[in-house]
Amino acid sequence: MPRPTAAQFSYGSVTVVFATLAMLLLSRTDSGIGVAVICAAALGLGLLVAVTVPLPKRPKVRTAPAPAAARTHRTIEDIEIAAAHTERIGEHSLHR
Template sequence: MPRPTVAQLTYGSCTVIFSTLAMLLLSQTSSGPGIAVIAVAALALGVLVALTVPVTRSSPVPTAAQQPAAPEPVPVTASVAAASAAPEPVREPTAP
């Protein structure tokens, strides 16, 4: 059985605490059995939340579907090719 992650423990614990407080405040119960029912319901809700937290798994070798596609080569137009083929004049400093 895998160990729970930190995110699962955090979300589950926060859910138990906040749902218990919310249900106790909304129901305004003061009897022992009512508090016990609310505590059990909050615990069940916390476990449900902790189990549904998505777990990230890193695969050691990415499959072909996961690899990004190579970008398509951009065709060179004739004007760009002609401009890059024409040499620019070189300016050299004159002697002092």
């Protein structure tokens, strides 16, 4: 899960504070249950706002092609063939 951004924190917090104040002032509730319901609703609204804040777009990363040495995959047979070829070249140069 990605970490929340600063924008998500700030928008969510501001929403919770203002929604709580607005609902408490508009409802004029005095009971503890009413205040708890309003606080829970404000927290839910703040969470909804924080989740729906658009995330910044990530730049597309271009990868460089692998170096030639990394692309070369030699098998043991290839190495043995190259060694035998090198030995034959060496034998020919000795006979001259």
